[in-house]
Amino acid sequence: xxxxxxxxxxxxxxxxxxxxxxxxxxxxxxxxxxxxxxxxxxxxxxxxxxxxxxxxxxxxxxxxxxxxxxxxxxxxxxxxxxxx
Numbered sequence: 810x811x812x813x814x815x816x817x818x819x820x821x822x823x824x825x826x827x828x829x830x831x832x833x834x835x836x837x838x839x840x841x842x843x844x845x846x847x848x849x850x851x852x853x854x855x856x857x858x859x860x861x862x863x864x865x866x867x868x869x870x871x872x873x874x875x876x877x878x879x880x881x882x883x884x885x886x887x888x889x890x891x892x893x
Contacts, residue, residue: 850874 850871853859861867 846875846878847871849878 853874859870861870
C-alpha cells in the first residue's frame with residue numbers, strides 16, 4: 810500500500826514538473842515572438858522613416874503592423890501548401 814502511494818506521488822510530481830516546464834517553454838516562445846515582432850517593427854519604422862507622436866500611437870501602429878505581418882505569413886503559408 811505504501812509503495813503504491815509513493816509510486817503514485819512520484820508520478821504525480823513528475824507530471825507536475827513536466828507541466829510547469831512545458832508552460833514556461835511556451836511563455837518564453839510567446840515572449841520571444843513578441844520581442845522579435847517588436848524588432849521587426851523597429852526595423853520597418855527605420856527603413857520607412859516612421860515616427861509617431863506618442864507611445865499610444867506607436868502601440869496602435871505596432872498592433873496594426875503585427876496583425877498585417879501575421880496575415881501575410883498565414884496567407885503565404887497557405888499558398889505554399891496548396892501548391893505542394
